[in-house]
Every structure is written in C-alpha cells, then in structure tokens.
Amino acid sequence: MTVHAPGVVEVVDGRIAHVGPVPEPGALPEPPEGLESPEGPTHRLGGLLMPGLVNAHAHTPMTLVRGAGDGLALQRWLTEAMWPREGRMTPDDVWWGMALGSAEMLAAGVTTSCEMYLFEDAVADAVAVTGGRLVMTPGVLSVLHGDAFGSDGDRLDALAAFHQANHDPSGRLTVGIAPHSAYDLGVGMVARLADLARSLDTVLHVHVAETRDESAALEAEYGRSIVRILADHDVLGGRVLFAHAVWTDDDDIATMAEAGVAVAHCPVSNMKLGSGVAPLVRMLEAGVTVGLGTDGPASNDTLDLWEEVKVAPLLARVDALDPTVLPAAEVLAMATRGGATAVGLDDVGRLEVGAAADFIRVDLDRPSFTPVTEPAELLAHLVWAGTDRSVTDVWVAGQRVVEAGVVQTLDVDRARAEVQQRALRLAAG
Numbered sequence: 001m002t003v004h005a006p007g008v009v010e011v012v013d014g015r016i017a018h019v020g021p022v023p024e025p026g027a028l029p030e031p032p033e034g035l036e037s038p039e040g041p042t043h044r045l046g047g048l049l050m051p052g053l054v055n056a057h058a059h060t061p062m063t064l065v066r067g068a069g070d071g072l073a074l075q076r077w078l079t080e081a082m083w084p085r086e087g088r089m090t091p092d093d094v095w096w097g098m099a100l101g102s103a104e105m106l107a108a109g110v111t112t113s114c115e116m117y118l119f120e121d122a123v124a125d126a127v128a129v130t131g132g133r134l135v136m137t138p139g140v141l142s143v144l145h146g147d148a149f150g151s152d153g154d155r156l157d158a159l160a161a162f163h164q165a166n167h168d169p170s171g172r173l174t175v176g177i178a179p180h181s182a183y184d185l186g187v188g189m190v191a192r193l194a195d196l197a198r199s200l201d202t203v204l205h206v207h208v209a210e211t212r213d214e215s216a217a218l219e220a221e222y223g224r225s226i227v228r229i230l231a232d233h234d235v236l237g238g239r240v241l242f243a244h245a246v247w248t249d250d251d252d253i254a255t256m257a258e259a260g261v262a263v264a265h266c267p268v269s270n271m272k273l274g275s276g277v278a279p280l281v282r283m284l285e286a287g288v289t290v291g292l293g294t295d296g297p298a299s300n301d302t303l304d305l306w307e308e309v310k311v312a313p314l315l316a317r318v319d320a321l322d323p324t325v326l327p328a329a330e331v332l333a334m335a336t337r338g339g340a341t342a343v344g345l346d347d348v349g350r351l352e353v354g355a356a357a358d359f360i361r362v363d364l365d366r367p368s369f370t371p372v373t374e375p376a377e378l379l380a381h382l383v384w385a386g387t388d389r390s391v392t393d394v395w396v397a398g399q400r401v402v403e404a405g406v407v408q409t410l411d412v413d414r415a416r417a418e419v420q421q422r423a424l425r426l427a428a429g
Contacts, residue, residue: 001329003375009049011357014397019351045361045393048378050332051349052111052133052358052394053305054339057205057243057264057293059117060101061094062086064423065298074211074273082298083143085426086118093422094119098126100415101303103407106132108304108388109360111396114241114264114293114343116178116205118144120162124173131401131409133358135343137178137205138162140193142185156196163200172397174344176203176241182226183214191233198238203344206235209252210244211275227252236261239344243293245283246276253279253286262289262342265334267311269295280316281325291339304388309335313383328376328383357398362390 010018062082069081089097094117105113112133117123120138127134138159145155159177167175177197179190190206197204208226209215215226222229227248230236236259245263248256256263265278283290292308294300300307312334313326340349347355364372368385372378394402401409 001332001375001379003378005375007049009351009357009359011395011398014357014399016351016353016355016357018353047364047392048362048382049351049359050362050382051336051351052360052396053109053309053335054291054343054345054349055105055110055113055294055303055305056241056262056291056339056342057266057295058101058113058115058303059296059298060105060113060115060303061089061097061117061119061123062296062298063101063104063303063419064089064093064097064426066301066423068298068427074214074275077273077299084429088426088429089119091119091122093426095122095126096415096418096422098123099130099410100412100419101297102127102130102132103410103412103415104297105303105305106130106394106396106402107391107405107407108306109362109391109394110303110305111358111360111394112340112343112345112348113303114176114203114205116180116243124166128173129409130407131172131396131399133172133345133348133356133396135174135176135203135345136166137176137203140177140179140185140189142180142189156192159193159196160200163202167200167202174202175200176205176239176344178205181207181210181214182218182230187218187222187229187233187235190230191235194233194235194238194240201238203239203241204235205241205243205343208242208245209247210270211273212247225249225252227255231255231259241342241344243295244270244275244278246270246278248279248283250282253283253288256283257286257288260289262291264293264339264342265290265312266293266295266300266308267315268307269293269299271311271315272301273299277315277319280312281320284326284330289338289342290334291342292335293339305335306386306388306390309383309386328379331383332379356396358396360391360395361393362386363392366390 004021006022008022065085069077114135116139163175179193182190240261243264316326337349369381
C-alpha cells in the first residue's frame with residue numbers, strides 16, 4: 001500500500017520492470033534479468049495508477065438472464081428462473097454474454113475474473129477477444145453431468161483435455177475445476193473432481209455454505225457441517241476456493257484456515273438473495289485468504305467490483321457494531337492481490353517488479369476524491385467513493401484495453417444488441 005506521488009511504472013513485455021517514485025532524468029534503473037528495456041514511449045497520465053481489481057467469483061455469461069427471477073429465494077431462483085433459460089443457451093449465446101460482461105468489467109477496472117460456467121471454449125474465446133485475464137473453471141452440474149462419472153468419465157476427460165489445451169500461467173488464461181456444489185453433485189463426485197484438480201495442480205472452485213439450509217440433508221446424513229464433510233473426504237487438499245462460505249462457524253473457519261482454503265466473498269449477491277452475512281472478520285483473523293466477487297450478473301446485478309469494495313466493509317462493520325474493522329488498505333488488498341491469490345494467481349493484483357502489468361488509472365479530479373492531505377485519505381476515498389465511473393484507462397499484460405473510458409477491443413453496442421435479442425429468445429422458450 002505504498003503511495004508514490006508522483007510515481008512511475010515501467011512495463012516490458014507485459015510485465016512490470018520497475019515501480020517507484022519518479023527518478024531523476026536518465027536514472028531509471030535497469031530491468032530485472034531476462035527483461036530487456038527497449039526505447040519506448042513515455043505516458044504522463046496523471047490521476048492514480050493502481051493494480052487492476054480481481055473478481056474472484058463470477059458467472060459472467062449470465063448477463064443474458066440479468067434481472068430474471070428478482071425476489072425469489074435461491075433455490076426457486078435457480079430452478080424457476082435461471083436454469084430453464086440457461087438450458088436453452090447455445091455456445092454463441094454464451095460467447096456474447098461473456099463478451100459483454102467482460103467489457104463491463106474492464107471498463108470498471110476489473111482486469112481478472114474467475115468464471116464458473118459451461119461452454120468453457122466460448123467463454124475463453126470471448127475473453128481472448130476483449131483482452132481480459134481469465135481464470136476459467138468449467139462448471140459441473142448434476143442435471144448435465146450426473147451420468148458422466150461412470151467408467152468412461154467423459155466430463156472429467158473433457159475437463160482434463162480443456163486444461164491441457166488452454167492452461168497457460170504465463171499468459172492470460174488459466175484453467176481450474178468447478179463442481180457446482182456438494183448439495184447438487186453429492187460429496188463423492190465433488191471428491192473425484194478434487195482429485196482431478198490436485199492431479200492438474202490447479203484450483204478447485206466450489207459453492208459452499210451459501211445459504212443456511214442448502215446442505216441440511218447432507219449434514220443430517222453425515223452428522224457434521226458441510227465444511228467438515230468436505231474435509232473428511234479430502235476435498236480440501238490442494239488449491240481450493242470456496243464461493244460464499246456464509247454459513248460457517250468458528251470450527252469450520254479453523255478447518256479452512258488449516259487447509260489453506262480461500263474464500264470468494266460476494267456480499268451484494270448474498271444480500272440480494274437474502275442468503276446471510278458471511279463471517280468475514282473472523283475468517284480474516286483466522287488467516288483465511290479472502291477475495292471479493294460479484295457472483296453472477298443475475299444475482300447482483302452488476303459486475304462492478306467497486307460495489308463489493310464498499311459494501312464488504314460496511315456490512316462487516318454493522319454486523320460487528322465496530323467501525324474499526326476492515327480498514328481501507330485491507331479492503332483494497334482483498335480486491336486486488338487477495339483475490340488474485342484466492343484464484344491461483346501469484347503474480348497478479350500488485351504493482352511490483354516481475355508482476356503482470358495489469359493496472360488501471362483512476363481519475364482523481366473528482367469532487368469525491370477531494371481533499372487528500374495524506375496517503376491514508378486517498379486509500380479511504382478509493383474504498384468509500386470509488387466507482388466504475390472513476391476508472392478511465394485499463395491495461396492488461398501491458399495492453400491498453402480501455403482508453404478514456406472506452407473499451408478498445410469490442411464493439412460494445414453490437415454486443416448489447418446481441419445480448420438483448422438472445423435474451424428475448426431465452427425468455428420466450
């Protein structure tokens with residue numbers, strides 16, 4: 001959380017070669033070994049440069065069903081509003097839904113998203129066009145893949161093949177595994193998918209304890225909480241990301257911390273669906289890595305992570321009746337490097353030598369960012385007054401994908417029109 005004013009960032013081959021205060025003319029240090037520093041343009045930007053935000057849990061192609069089923073509880077919302085329309089989606093639908101959502105995120109300064117969805121090829125291709133960074137965790141659902149775990153194991157084979165063909169830690173696409181949940185697939189299937197994730201050394205991304213009652217049948221059967229059931233079945237070995245973890249007690253949190261489980265905290269979605277208030281402060285105090293997520297744009301209904309940046313500490317403070325919890329610097333860390341670590345990216349979400357050159361420019365010439373008398377106030381303004389409208393320019397891997405608020409990589413008007421027409425078809429059935 002160091003603030004350099006004025007500061008400089010040097011980018012070489014999509015990575016940060018130097019960051020710090022503005023040096024004397026001609027005194028920029030040599031880049032690290034392996035990075036050559038060619039003569040290149042110098043951009044004097046003004047405003048604030050900071051790491052891009054990381055959306056640690058999203059179902060972004062659900063832009064196609066944004067707003068459907070408003071006011072329904074989670075299970076009715078899924079079974080009556082979401083799944084019937086999603087069941088009619090084609091790969092082309094998903095491509096346009098993902099493309100529009102990716103553009104929405106980039107314009108808001110969200111440079112990375114971790115996606116749990118189907119039609120993974122279409123999702124990956126759409127983000128390759130928009131220029132975002134993607135952690136693609138292809139979804140597994142019982143309604144589609146319940147028979148795919150027999151002797152042929154076709155969904156497992158497809159996931160392994162997709163990982164082999166697309167996982168590229170040095171590029172903008174990494175691949176994980178995403179069983180929807182234990183209450184949907186059963187504990188045994190989630191355990192098999194966890195084995196696959198470990199064999200691939202990649203992240204396992206799973207919904208856990210989002211609502212109070214979702215795992216009641218499993219907990220009655222096993223006599224333990226869903227977190228400890230998963231621990232008993234060796235699901236928590238390896239890199240594991242829990243989405244939500246709202247209904248977790250201190251024993252669950254201790255189990256998660258000991259296993260190194262990370263959490264994607266999605267306060268706006270949890271509030272909209274009436275799911276509950278996650279024990280965020282207790283998780284952080286226990287040492288659990290926490291990132292912020294929007295969830296899908298049908299349960300939020302935006303992909304603007306700045307809303308989570310503000311709501312997460314507000315909700316935690318009112319829940320604890322304590323205005324001292326979650327200072328601004330800690331919240332910004334959750335939205336950047338914490339989220340990156342949670343989704344399996346160790347060189348994203350920070351401005352430091354060797355890290356990916358994913359950063360954003362925030363316009364400080366706004367009434368809501370005035371005054372600034374010390375760096376701590378600037379960080380506080382970002383948390384309490386930052387919005388998607390504050391972001392003017394965005395770079396991913398050194399490529400400028402948003403300039404002066406305009407996405408450079410996609411015809412957003414066409415994407416809006418495509419999603420509108422496709423959504424009408426999905427709603428009509």
